[in-house]
Amino acid sequence: MQDAFLNRLEALLKEDFSSYLECLNQIPKKAVHINTTIVKQKELLKPLLKDPIPFDSDGFYIEEEKPGKTIFHTLGLFYVQEPSAMMPVLATPFAKDAIILDLCASPGGKTLQLANLAPDGIIFANEPNPARARKLVSNIERLGLKNVIVTQMTSLELKQKFQGYFDYILVDAPCSLEGTFRKDPLAIKLWSQDRVLEMAKIQKELLKDAVTMLRTNGKLVYSTCTFSKEENEEVVLDLLLSSPLKLLKVDQKLFPYTRCGLKEFGKEVQKTRRGYPFLIGEGQYFAVFQKQTEEKINSFQTKMEELEKEEENYIVPAIQEVMTEIPFSIKKYHHHFIAVPKKLENEKIPALKTDLCFVKIGELKKGRFIFHHQFARCYGIYFKNQVHLSIDDPLLKKYLSGLEIEVEIPDGWGVICVEGFPLGLFKASHGILKNHYPKGLRN
Numbered sequence: 001m002q003d004a005f006l007n008r009l010e011a012l013l014k015e016d017f018s019s020y021l022e023c024l025n026q027i028p029k030k031a032v033h034i035n036t037t038i039v040k041q042k043e044l045l046k047p048l049l050k051d052p053i054p055f056d057s058d059g060f061y062i063e064e065e066k067p068g069k070t071i072f073h074t075l076g077l078f079y080v081q082e083p084s085a086m087m088p089v090l091a092t093p094f095a096k097d098a099i100i101l102d103l104c105a106s107p108g109g110k111t112l113q114l115a116n117l118a119p120d121g122i123i124f125a126n127e128p129n130p131a132r133a134r135k136l137v138s139n140i141e142r143l144g145l146k147n148v149i150v151t152q153m154t155s156l157e158l159k160q161k162f163q164g165y166f167d168y169i170l171v172d173a174p175c176s177l178e179g180t181f182r183k184d185p186l187a188i189k190l191w192s193q194d195r196v197l198e199m200a201k202i203q204k205e206l207l208k209d210a211v212t213m214l215r216t217n218g219k220l221v222y223s224t225c226t227f228s229k230e231e232n233e234e235v236v237l238d239l240l241l242s243s244p245l246k247l248l249k250v251d252q253k254l255f256p257y258t259r260c261g262l263k264e265f266g267k268e269v270q271k272t273r274r275g276y277p278f279l280i281g282e283g284q285y286f287a288v289f290q291k292q293t294e295e296k297i298n299s300f301q302t303k304m305e306e307l308e309k310e311e312e313n314y315i316v317p318a319i320q321e322v323m324t325e326i327p328f329s330i331k332k333y334h335h336h337f338i339a340v341p342k343k344l345e346n347e348k349i350p351a352l353k354t355d356l357c358f359v360k361i362g363e364l365k366k367g368r369f370i371f372h373h374q375f376a377r378c379y380g381i382y383f384k385n386q387v388h389l390s391i392d393d394p395l396l397k398k399y400l401s402g403l404e405i406e407v408e409i410p411d412g413w414g415v416i417c418v419e420g421f422p423l424g425l426f427k428a429s430h431g432i433l434k435n436h437y438p439k440g441l442r443n
C-alpha cells in the first residue's frame with residue numbers, strides 16, 4: 001500500500017488508525033442481500049444464511065466460499081453485497097411508489113435494495129459505461145425485477161430530460177475506492193492523490209446535475225466507498241453552498257456502525273456518516289440531502305406506445321396460449337414489446353437511450369413469437385406449462401448446460417422452475433424440451 005495513502009489516512013483516523021491496520025489482515029466476511037421482490041419466506045435459504053446484518057433485516061452473513069456459484073444466486077434469490085454497501089439505501093426512507101434515479105447503478109447491488117423498498121415505483125438505473133451497463137441488465141434480469149428502466153446516459157443528457165422529476169436520487173459515485181483496498185488489490189494500484197482530486201471533480205458535477213433532476217422536497221443520497229475528505233465532506237460542503245439543499249439526519253439505526261462526518265467541516269456536515277472496516281463491512285461514506293426550492297415538473301409525451309391492432313392480434317393470443325393470466329399491460333417502447341406493471345401503465349416515459357424498459361416480452365421471428373428469457377424470469381409463475389425440479393435433480397444440471405431434456409408435457413412454450421422459482425424457458429415437442437436457456441448463461 002502506498003505511503004502517501006497511509007500517511008493521509010493516519011492523519012484522518014488518528015487513534016483509529018491502528019484498528020484500520022489490524023483489519024487489513026483479516027479476511028472480509030461475505031454477505032448477501034435477499035431479493036424480497038421474489039423471496040417471501042427465507043426457509044429455503046436457511047442452510048446458507050448465517051447471522052443477520054444488524055441494521056438490515058434482509059442482509060445476512062454467509063459462509064459459502066462462492067455464493068455467486070450457487071443455484072440460489074442463479075435463481076436471483078440474493079445479491080452478494082458487503083454490509084457497509086447496504087447502508088446508503090437505508091439512510092433515509094422513501095415511498096413504496098417513489099420515482100427513483102440510481103445515477104451510477106452498475107453492477108446493481110443498490111438497485112436491488114431500491115427495488116425491494118419501492119416495489120410500486122419506477123427505478124431508472126443509469127450506467128454510462130457500456131460493458132458495465134450490460135452487467136447491470138444481466139443482474140436485473142437474473143433478479144427478475146419488473147419495474148426497472150436501464151439507461152446508458154451521461155448525467156448531462158439525463159438532466160435535459162428530467163428536470164424536477166425524481167422523488168429520490170441515489171448518487172453512488174465513482175470514487176478512489178479507498179474503502180475497498182482489503183478486498184481489491186487493483187484498487188490499491190489505481191490509487192493516487194491526483195485520482196482523488198479527479199474523482200472529486202466528477203462527483204461535484206454529478207451531484208449538481210442530480211439536484212436539477214430532483215423534485216421539491218425530493219431526497220438525494222450521496223455515497224462513496226472511499227475515506228478521502230476531498231471526495232466526501234468537501235464535496236458535500238461544496239453542494240450545500242451552491243444548491244438549494246439541506247442535509248437530513250441519517251437513520252439512527254446506522255449510528256452504531258458509522259462515525260459522523262469530519263468535525264473540521266462544521267456541525268451541519270457532521271450529519272453525514274463514515275463507515276470503516278473496523279466497525280462493519282468495508283468503507284462507505286454517505287449523506288442525505290433534501291431539496292428545498294419550487295421546481296416545475298417536466299411534462300413529456302409518453303413513449304410507451306399502445307400496440308397497433310395488427311400487433312395485438314398476434315401478441316395477445318401468443319401470450320394467452322402460454323399463460324394462465326396476463327398480470328401486466330402490454331406496451332411498446334422503441335419498437336420492443338414490453339410488460340409494464342399494471343399500476344405503472346399510464347406513466348409517461350420520455351424518449352431515452354435505454355438498454356431495458358421494464359420487461360422484454362419477446363419478438364416475432366419468421367412468423368413465430370419467441371419469448372424472452374427476462375419475461376420467463378419475471379412472469380414464469382403464470383406459465384401453464386411448468387416443469388418443477390428440485391435443486392438436486394440431475395435434469396437441472398442438464399438444463400443449465402444447455403441440453404435438451406425429456407419430460408412428458410403438452411407441446412409448446414414452458415418454464416423450468418426450481419424450488420418454485422422460474423429459471424428459464426423451453427419449448428416442448430413430443431416429450432422433448434428444446435432448451436431456451438440463454439447461451440451466455442449456460443455452464
Ligand SMILES: C[S@@+](CC[C@H](N)C(=O)[O-])C[C@H]1O[C@@H](n2cnc3c(N)ncnc32)[C@H](O)[C@@H]1O
Nearest residue numbers: 103104105106107108109110129132172173174
Ligand atoms: C460505485 S460504482 C456503483 C455501484 C452500484 N451503485 C452498486 O451498488 O452496485 C460507480 C459506478 O459509476 C459509474 N460511473 C462512472 N462515471 C460515471 C458518470 N460520469 N456518471 C454516472 N456513472 C458513472 C461507474 O462505471 C460505476 O459503475
